[in-house]
Amino acid sequence: MRRGMRTLMVLGVSGAVTVGAVVTAGAAPRHEERQREIHNVIYLLGDGMGRTHVTAARERYYGAAGKLNMERLPNYGAVATYAVEKDSDRPALVTDSASSATAWSSGVKTYNAAIGVDAYEKRVATLMEQAHRAGFATGNVSTAEITDATPAAQFSHALLRGCQGPVYSDASCLPKKADGSYEDKPADPTLITPIAEQIARNGTADVILGGGLARFEPDDQEALRAQGYQVLGSFGDPALPAQTAASQRVATKGDLAGVRRGKVVGLFNRGNLTVEQAKAKLPADAPQRQEPTLAEMTRKSLSLLDGRSKKGFLLQVEGAQIDKRSHANDAAQTLGEIKAFDDAVRAAVDFAREDGHTLVIVTADHECAGFNIIEKGSYTNAEAAAPPANADAGNPANNSTPSRPASGAKDPARSSGPVNGAGANDPKNFGPATFRTPDDPAGVQDGSPEASLWLSYLSGNHTGADVPIYAYGPGGRRFATSQNNVELYGKMYRSLFDTAPRGH
Ligand SMILES: [Zn+2]
16 A cells, blocks of 8 residues: 555545546556456455354354444355265255365365365366466465365365375375275376475465465475575475474464565464464463464465555455364354454455455355354253154144154264253353353353353254355445355456456
């Protein structure tokens, strides 16, 4: 943001200042193609963040009438997230992160576990690759391993998401046939090349921040440096056959703060980054305390990408632990990670508001765990000792058998949560899943039955629920509708390139 433009933004209605007005006023032309309204796209993704995740976090942190930052954006819609079965177009109603990320990155439905390939294992171009080739600056940020499915699908291609590295194995990289044997190796060797190795060599993202250092090796660091990247920390000792925590050095937020410009790779944990609540409980000298927050990584990425290319930039930011903590049915950590993600949304919107030519999209890849807000003092039917009766005294013709196993007992195969029903009055069964909100009287504690926010999970896996989408800035209205996740690709492409992608 140049000073002259910032002054104009103050005078104009935020986001409504036209490029023409800026040029007329004599500010230095910021981008070579002045007629383009959208220069930058920031795509923020709360992994596993369903509609109710957003509601629960709003109530927890801002009260029932409050709003998260993402909810303050003017455009709101919904996204259908289903995948397809492998080698077919038949819908698989519950997606994983790999299939969903391939949908918005490349505009194709694919099978669960596929990264940057369609349902028939054909490699598909990604938006980040297309943006990079066209001269845009690019960034990919995650609180997961950077080789994990969501970031991977923008800058790698793999038949299986597990092919993260550091080394190849049939088990992690080759799909199995119906008879249990491995498929033949594909003609395109990239599709079974460890994702870390691809990322370190293809130069698709200029700014790469996240976790997953253990996926990388010293030769990856050499390859990155040869392309002009600053590599924070150390990928290890080339003399060793395999890298360990002792031979590698994770990057720190201090390292990141020292970066002023250029291409950079910062991996702040050997695995996923530490969830914010866990980080806060560690001693001050614990190495995890040196991991940046998602908001800090987002702000740094924006400062490095802004002005790097006259075209503009594409930045993807993932709050990955919302999903991972939902799988674990840890409501407290799930809520904390939604808050941390929403803080990153704030950083993106602050930038976009000042810039005026930045589209911000906030969405999710799928819902995780059937997270729900239940009535205070109640329990879910999945956990109930007896199924709910459906008897209509006014019209017995409406009576029916409950849609659950006829046994009527808690199903141990489906139900992994605390035993409710008979134990519903025992506060300790609800300890981890009740939260005070700002609306509660003083003294009401998290985990007490008096707290007003009661949360429950349906399972430890993803669900097929639609997810919310929010958008801000020029082109944001395109997203204020019910849409399919594959449509996000075309809408973002059109936003960046001001034209529709071919073949979509
Ligand atoms: Zn998941």
